[in-house]
Amino acid sequence: MKLNKIVLALGMSAALFGMAQTAQADTVSKKITLTAQINDAIFVSKPDGSTWYGTEELNATDYTQKKFTKTLPVRVWTKSPDFNVSLAQPLKLASGKYEMKNAQVTLSSNGGDAAVQFGAVQKVTQVTAGNGGFDEVHNLTINVDAPDIIGTNSTNGSYSGDLVMVFEPVAAAAP
Secondary structure, three states: OHHHHHHHHHHHHHHHHHHHOOOOOOOOOOOOOOOOOOOOOEEEEOOOOOOOOOOOOOEEOOOOOOEEEEEEEEEEEEOOOEEEEEEOOOOOOEOOOOEOEEEEEEEOOOOOOEEOEEOEOEEEEOOOEEOOEEEEEEEEEEEEEOOOOOOOOOOOOOOEOOOOEEEEEOOOOOO
16 A cells, blocks of 8 residues: 555656646757967067057047057067068048048157058067067057048047957078
């Protein structure tokens, strides 16, 4: 008798458990592509050596807001003393109606400031040896001019664009 009650209780529990289970909904698959890059010839970062810049705001040089600038320190570690830098695309900062003018990007080095341009590779030579290569912090400066007003359309608004730079190691010459 006792065994019958146990079997009955187990049967009832299984039935109730089965009813309490929700039906399986269709599954949704999501994919995220992750990348990591290891390069033993060059590494570019903020001065902290581990991060890179996200969104940065250019500052007006004075109250007239006709010129805007931003200087960002950039740490470059290279195996050999030389590296090349260029823009992957022209720098354009635009709102819905206007585009900033005369965008200029420069990178400081011991040899002076060098213009970084689209379609023209700029060679930079580092002289500070360290960490198994050459390790220096350079100042990256961005300058733009405000657009001219056309008619009665205001130039007020938010201007944005992407600064895409290419840093390439220069192969050391064979002895």
